[in-house]
Amino acid sequence: MSLSKKPYKGTRDFFPEDKRIRDYLFQKMKETADLYAYESYDGPLLEEVELYKAKSGEELINDQIYSFHDRGERFVAIRPEMTPTVARMVAQVHKEVSKPIRWFSIPNLYRYERPQRGRLREHWQFNVDIFGAPETMGELEILQIAVSLMESFGATSEHFEILINDREIVDLIFNKVLKSEGDLSLKLYKLVDRYKKLSREKFNEQLEQLNLSVESKDAFLTYLSLSSIDELKKFLESNKLETEGFSLFKLGEHLEKLHIDEFVKYDPSIVRGLDYYTGIVFEIFDKNPENRRAICGGGSYANILKIFNENPMPGVGFGLGDVTLRDFLTTHSLLPDLSKPVTKIFLSTQDEKGLPYILKLAKDLRKEGISVQTHLETLKMNKVFNLAEKKGAEFVGILGTNEIESGVIQIKKLSDKNQKDILISNIEEIKGFLK
Amino acid sequence: MSLSKKPYKGTRDFFPEDKRIRDYLFQKMKETADLYAYESYDGPLLEEVELYKAKSGEELINDQIYSFHDRGERFVAIRPEMTPTVARMVAQVHKEVSKPIRWFSIPNLYRYERPQRGRLREHWQFNVDIFGAPETMGELEILQIAVSLMESFGATSEHFEILINDREIVDLIFNKVLKSEGDLSLKLYKLVDRYKKLSREKFNEQLEQLNLSVESKDAFLTYLSLSSIDELKKFLESNKLETEGFSLFKLGEHLEKLHIDEFVKYDPSIVRGLDYYTGIVFEIFDKNPENRRAICGGGSYANILKIFNENPMPGVGFGLGDVTLRDFLTTHSLLPDLSKPVTKIFLSTQDEKGLPYILKLAKDLRKEGISVQTHLETLKMNKVFNLAEKKGAEFVGILGTNEIESGVIQIKKLSDKNQKDILISNIEEIKGFLK
Numbered sequence: 019m020s021l022s023k024k025p026y027k028g029t030r031d032f033f034p035e036d037k038r039i040r041d042y043l044f045q046k047m048k049e050t051a052d053l054y055a056y057e058s059y060d061g062p063l064l065e066e067v068e069l070y071k072a073k074s075g076e077e078l079i080n081d082q083i084y085s086f087h088d089r090g091e092r093f094v095a096i097r098p099e100m101t102p103t104v105a106r107m108v109a110q111v112h113k114e115v116s117k118p119i120r121w122f123s124i125p126n127l128y129r130y131e132r133p134q135r136g137r138l139r140e141h142w143q144f145n146v147d148i149f150g151a152p153e154t155m156g157e158l159e160i161l162q163i164a165v166s167l168m169e170s171f172g173a174t175s176e177h178f179e180i181l182i183n184d185r186e187i188v189d190l191i192f193n194k195v196l197k198s199e200g201d202l203s204l205k206l207y208k209l210v211d212r213y214k215k216l217s218r219e220k221f222n223e224q225l226e227q228l229n230l231s232v233e234s235k236d237a238f239l240t241y242l243s244l245s246s247i248d249e250l251k252k253f254l255e256s257n258k259l260e261t262e263g264f265s266l267f268k269l270g271e272h273l274e275k276l277h278i279d280e281f282v283k284y285d286p287s288i289v290r291g292l293d294y295y296t297g298i299v300f301e302i303f304d305k306n307p308e309n310r311r312a313i314c315g316g317g318s319y320a321n322i323l324k325i326f327n328e329n330p331m332p333g334v335g336f337g338l339g340d341v342t343l344r345d346f347l348t349t350h351s352l353l354p355d356l357s358k359p360v361t362k363i364f365l366s367t368q369d370e371k372g373l374p375y376i377l378k379l380a381k382d383l384r385k386e387g388i389s390v391q392t393h394l395e396t397l398k399m400n401k402v403f404n405l406a407e408k409k410g411a412e413f414v415g416i417l418g419t420n421e422i423e424s425g426v427i428q429i430k431k432l433s434d435k436n437q438k439d440i441l442i443s444n445i446e447e448i449k450g451f452l453k
Numbered sequence: 454m455s456l457s458k459k460p461y462k463g464t465r466d467f468f469p470e471d472k473r474i475r476d477y478l479f480q481k482m483k484e485t486a487d488l489y490a491y492e493s494y495d496g497p498l499l500e501e502v503e504l505y506k507a508k509s510g511e512e513l514i515n516d517q518i519y520s521f522h523d524r525g526e527r528f529v530a531i532r533p534e535m536t537p538t539v540a541r542m543v544a545q546v547h548k549e550v551s552k553p554i555r556w557f558s559i560p561n562l563y564r565y566e567r568p569q570r571g572r573l574r575e576h577w578q579f580n581v582d583i584f585g586a587p588e589t590m591g592e593l594e595i596l597q598i599a600v601s602l603m604e605s606f607g608a609t610s611e612h613f614e615i616l617i618n619d620r621e622i623v624d625l626i627f628n629k630v631l632k633s634e635g636d637l638s639l640k641l642y643k644l645v646d647r648y649k650k651l652s653r654e655k656f657n658e659q660l661e662q663l664n665l666s667v668e669s670k671d672a673f674l675t676y677l678s679l680s681s682i683d684e685l686k687k688f689l690e691s692n693k694l695e696t697e698g699f700s701l702f703k704l705g706e707h708l709e710k711l712h713i714d715e716f717v718k719y720d721p722s723i724v725r726g727l728d729y730y731t732g733i734v735f736e737i738f739d740k741n742p743e744n745r746r747a748i749c750g751g752g753s754y755a756n757i758l759k760i761f762n763e764n765p766m767p768g769v770g771f772g773l774g775d776v777t778l779r780d781f782l783t784t785h786s787l788l789p790d791l792s793k794p795v796t797k798i799f800l801s802t803q804d805e806k807g808l809p810y811i812l813k814l815a816k817d818l819r820k821e822g823i824s825v826q827t828h829l830e831t832l833k834m835n836k837v838f839n840l841a842e843k844k845g846a847e848f849v850g851i852l853g854t855n856e857i858e859s860g861v862i863q864i865k866k867l868s869d870k871n872q873k874d875i876l877i878s879n880i881e882e883i884k885g886f887l888k
Contacts, residue, residue: 020762029497055826062464086521155829327455361490391490394590
């Protein structure tokens with residue numbers, strides 16, 4: 019039996035065209051991070067499982083994580099997300115580094131998933147985090163970066179929206195209006211998180227199981243029906259709750275001034291699961307009804323350094339995966355044509371004796387920073403252009419049998435067939451023609 | 454007990470400075486690959502263990518690989534090297550893609566090692582491979598790329614050398630001179646591979662265990678003492694063996710013409726283990742006696758597609774690891790100073806009311822592609838310069854309390870203290886001053 023040529027289930031082979039698309043996505047991520055002066059970092063692929071246990075929900079640890087014991091009986095996992103790693107790293111240096119700390123990374127992550135559209139076992143994720151910034155300002159910057167990235171691909175408010183909420187306000191409502199605490203509060207969060215995924219029947223069924231009072235149930239459903247920040251404010255006021263001091267309200271004015279309010283929409287069902295978020299939470303959604311899924315999720319988390327016994331330091335960040343991003347860009351035809359590689363010149367000869375000359379010329383041109391593809395065996399004239407075209411060359415250089423002695427190479431631009439015979443030793447002239 | 458802040462044993466946290474160094478190394482790798490028109494690819498981090506079993510020695514599978522069963526009972530491994538993956542991918546497409554196929558990647562790899570200088574459990578490796586090129590020409594190009602990469606860091610023949618051998622010739626000698634085949638031949642290869650690592654006593658001891666005839670043992674030791682291609686040729690001739698048709702000899706003239714002969718040195722002890730190599734094999738060595746280790750290894754492998762029941766196709770390639778490369782560059786002081794990040798301008802204000810103006814200016818400048826760092830809270834005048842300096846800013850912009858109304862920002866270049874007051878709305882003038 020021969021070996022399988024396929025990649026492991028739920029993972030991808032990045033052949034050059036796919037890799038060029040991935041590189042393009044990553045390049046935009048890096049450029050965006052640079053514009054905001056975020057510094058690149060990375061951590062190891064493997065972390066001890068304890069780190070994830072301390073931070074994440076049990077579901078992730080039990081069902082979704084790739085974990086195993088190493089040969090020294092350390093219990094390790096392939097990272098399923100980057101936040102625990104970045105928190106661990108910040109915990110090491112936060113006392114010496116001036117604030118705010120602005121970091122980004124593009125790690126590959128593993129989750130044991132049933133592969134489906136938008137979900138694979140291996141994906142890459144753009145992670146952007148700011149630590150130690152004043153709460154609302156950090157949140158504002160993180161939202162700005164998410165928008166800037168989307169805009170760098172040519173996406174507009176026609177294509178995507180940012181659904182936003184504030185867990186401080188949700189906590190307040192659960193606590194003061196629904197009179198819920200501890201376990202019940204967690205169950206309510208879980209249910210809110212599933213609000214859009216469940217049918218209305220299923221949702222009501224699960225709501226019944228919580229045995230809320232009639233008043234609490236009504237208030238809960240009213241909360242979930244809120245569709246704007248104004249409505250939320252009125253809801254708080256009608257329940258005699260404060261409306262001062264919340265990031266969600268303080269953000270408003272800034273979002274307007276920076277013209278990103280057009281992307282942002284209040285959504286009471288966005289809570290980002292049972293995660294470690296403490297303030298603003300948000301998700302970027304594709305507006306296309308055919309591709310209605312979250313491209314990005316993030317928010318504020320104030321207490322993450324606690325698991326390392328360090329003083330709290332506010333963090334805000336988001337993660338944006340390559341699989342859903344590529345789906346989004348494809349859906350809206352926002353990807354450039356990257357089907358071909360790009361090389362400046364394809365050099366070939368029809369004569370074995372010409373090879374050393376071709377190789378020498380290639381060497382000289384590369385010294386000038388020019389990308390050169392040499393065909394390493396003789397090539398018939400009628401095959402040169404087809405092959406050069408396929409290989410993405412802008413120019414071809416052909417050294418014919420008769421030209422070896424005279425040392426003249428014929429260089430042709432593929433797009434307009436403009437051509438010139440140049441002495442193979444005249445690098446300056448060749449360089450000029452290739453411009 | 455609090456969680457450990459350290460990374461998993463044998464792996465590294467890449468804080469921004471380390472990450473900048475890694476990015477610098479990777480950038481040079483990509484640029485070099487581009488000059489030779491190699492296309493970037495990548496494969497999954499996990500592969501089924503069968504793939505490595507089919508290709509590699511048992512030692513790697515048994516002791517060094519990170520393997521485990523996934524939740525679906527697939528036996529998988531974190532990739533310890535890239536060649537099996539690239540072979541698997543080439544096997545999928547080689548019938549449709551025009552030759553030669555030129556590919557490169559920079560994957561992270563895992564091996565279960567005892568961490569020590571130059572060896573970690575996680576490292577990155579620049580992998581460059583050419584498939585389907587005429588044998589010697591493919592080998593020549595791969596050697597050229599390795600040299601070009603080293604030269605791109607400013608390394609010269611004072612710093613490194615390429616030790617080279619030809620397994621076809623070694624096979625011939627083992628077979629015809631030492632009369633060895635099969636198992637004995639493998640043992641000889643293993644012993645040659647350890648030649649430099651073992652003390653002379655240990656080596657002789659292990660040689661005795663092979664029970665060679667006196668003549669074979671003498672010939673073996675004579676072979677190992679050869680120190681130039683001329684000596685090798687004479688050795689072959691004195692044993693009445695052919696000297697025609699071997700890549701090692703055909704390469705010579707090309708190496709001279711391309712001026713890379715100065716780096717290349719014949720070394721009979723280079724065989725690249727029991728690996729899958731079939732022709733030229735080579736290793737790049739640091740010439741510094743303090744750091745005498747292989748930075749890079751590679752060679753020709755003609756038969757790798759066989760494990761997929763595909764027709765053979767000649768491949769040549771090398772792998773070059775980031776850990777040994779960085780050690781090499783550090784040893785020879787070839788790394789640039791990357792201790793600080795780089796940002797164009799650091800914007801700050803002394804007044805809460807100034808923040809929205811700073812944010813707006815930052816947004817406008819970023820639209821022009823300028824990297825801007827905003828301090829997200831008020832900052833006293835005497836702290837601005839110190840902080841901006843630390844954060845790698847080239848310019849600072851300060852909006853004082855009195856200037857908010859007049860809308861004038863003071864911009865100062867940190868290197869020469871040259872400064873100018875500019876209207877905060879005059880983006881063109883600010884842009885001009887920042888050039």
